[in-house]
Each structure stands twice: as structure tokens, then as C-alpha cells.
Amino acid sequence: DVKVTQSSRYLVKRTGEKVFLECVQDMDHENMFWYRQDPGLGLRLIYFSYDVKMKEKGDIPEGYSVSREKKERFSLILESASTNQTSMYLCASSNPGGQPQHFGDGTRLSIL
Amino acid sequence: GESVGLHLPTLSVQEGDNSIINCAYSNSASDYFIWYKQESGKGPQFIIDIRSNMDKRQGQRVTVLLNKTVKHLSLQIAATQPGDSAVYFCARDGVGYQLIWGAGTKLIIKP
Numbered sequence: 001d002v003k004v005t006q007s008s009r010y011l012v013k014r015t016g017e018k019v020f021l022e023c024v025q026d027m028d029h030e031n032m033f034w035y036r037q038d039p040g041l042g043l044r045l046i047y048f049s050y051d052v053k054m055k056e057k058g059d060i061p062e063g064y065s066v067s068r069e070k071k072e073r074f075s076l077i078l079e080s081a082s083t084n085q086t087s088m089y090l091c092a093s094s095n096p097g098g099q100p101q102h103f104g105d106g107t108r109l110s111i112l
Numbered sequence: 113g114e115s116v117g118l119h120l121p122t123l124s125v126q127e128g129d130n131s132i133i134n135c136a137y138s139n140s141a142s143d144y145f146i147w148y149k150q151e152s153g154k155g156p157q158f159i160i161d162i163r164s165n166m167d168k169r170q171g172q173r174v175t176v177l178l179n180k181t182v183k184h185l186s187l188q189i190a191a192t193q194p195g196d197s198a199v200y201f202c203a204r205d206g207v208g209y210q211l212i213w214g215a216g217t218k219l220i221i222k223p
Contacts, residue, residue, distance in 0.1 A: 031209050040215060042214060042216055043156070044213075045210060045211075048209070048210065050209070090156070092155075099144060099161065099209070099211070100146055103148075103157070105153070105154050105155045106155050
């Protein structure tokens with residue numbers, strides 16, 4: 001089975017802090033994705049990556065950056081956290097064919 | 113614009129009955145559709161997918177129906193069980209490997 005592991009289930013940070021969310025997949029998938037999920041808004045794509053050191057903006061990249069130094073690891077970075085970035089963050093990966101995407105269990109991030 | 117929408121935010125079904133969750137889409141060029149189940153506190157879990165060259169696909173207790181004429185997708189769950197309680201998302205292919213997501217339908221199972 002595909003396993004996507006997100007480093008933290010719950011995280012509390014303060015406004016202005018730099019925040020790192022880590023995601024690791026064990027299936028040698030080429031594609032990795034970061035989403036945020038908010039009530040009533042479904043899943044919104046922040047960034048995705050097709051390969052190592054490669055990244056593409058999704059629908060809501062503002063305030064975020066990403067890093068993919070190794071194939072199995074995709075990091076989401078909040079450069080200066082703000083309260084409107086309080087959300088559930090979901091990481092996913094998929095094989096070279098593109099679908100389906102396999103998800104981790106999410107990180108619930110609170111910015112105070 | 114491109115979108116995938118769900119008809120109902122909440123669906124209540126008697127345990128043992130069949131559940132039908134509906135989804136509409138606007139882009140007739142869509143080629144790939146997928147259903148996910150998300151239980152409380154977990155990430156979305158892949159259920160079943162279907163390509164546009166098919167009308168129906170069956171899995172274990174689940175069936176996905178695709179009506180391209182009216183741009184409608186449905187997920188049928190047979191003999192609904194308490195473990196089926198979750199939020200169900202439909203999604204379709206977007207640009208590249210992206211997915212366009214619906215907002216979700218919450219399935220509630222009545223005992």
C-alpha cells in the first residue's frame with residue numbers, strides 16, 4: 001500500500017513565524033501535491049511538483065513556498081505565518097500516469 | 113469556468129439501504145473522474161475512478177456511473193454500513209496532473 005506520511009498531525013505556531021510542513025511518500029511517486037482544506041471550500045491546491053527540484057504553483061500559492069530536494073520528500077513552507085493560514089494541510093502523491101492521488105492524514109495547523 | 117459541484121451537502125441514509133451521491137461537472141472535455149472518501153481526522157481515501165470512455169465501473173460495494181450527455185457523475189454504495197459515514201468528494205482532471213475538486217457531500221447513516 002502507498003503510504004504518505006505527514007510529520008505532524010497538529011501544529012500551533014505564532015503569527016510571523018516561519019513554518020515547515022513535511023511530507024514523505026514511500027512509493028517512488030514522481031508527483032507530489034500540497035493542498036489546504038477549509039470547511040465548505042473543499043480542497044484547494046497550493047503547489048505541486050513533477051520531479052525533484054521542480055515546482056509549479058497551484059490555485060492559491062500566495063504566502064507559501066515549497067521544496068523538493070529528494071524524490072520522496074515535499075516540504076511546504078509558510079515564510080511568515082498569518083492567522084488566515086490556519087487550516088488543514090494535506091499532502092498527496094501520484095505515479096507518473098498522474099492519478100489517483102494518495103493522501104496523508106493531514107496536518108491541522110493553527111496560527112495564533 | 114471549470115468546476116465540479118455536488119448537488120447536496122448532506123445525505124442521510126438508513127443503514128442497509130443503498131446510497132447515491134451525485135456530482136455535476138461543467139467541462140465536457142473532462143476525461144477522468146474520481147471519488148474519494150474522507151473520514152473524520154483522516155485524509156481523503158481513493159474509492160474508485162472512471163474514464164470518459166466508460167459509462168459505469170464497479171468496485172467492492174460501490175458503482176460509479178458517468179452520464180456524459182448531461183455531465184453528471186454518481187457514486188452508488190450498496191447496503192450502506194456505519195463505516196460508510198464520511199464526506200465524499202468527486203473530482204475531475206484539470207491541467208496537467210491536477211484535480212478539480214467538488215466541495216464534498218457528508219453521508220450520515222441512520223441506525
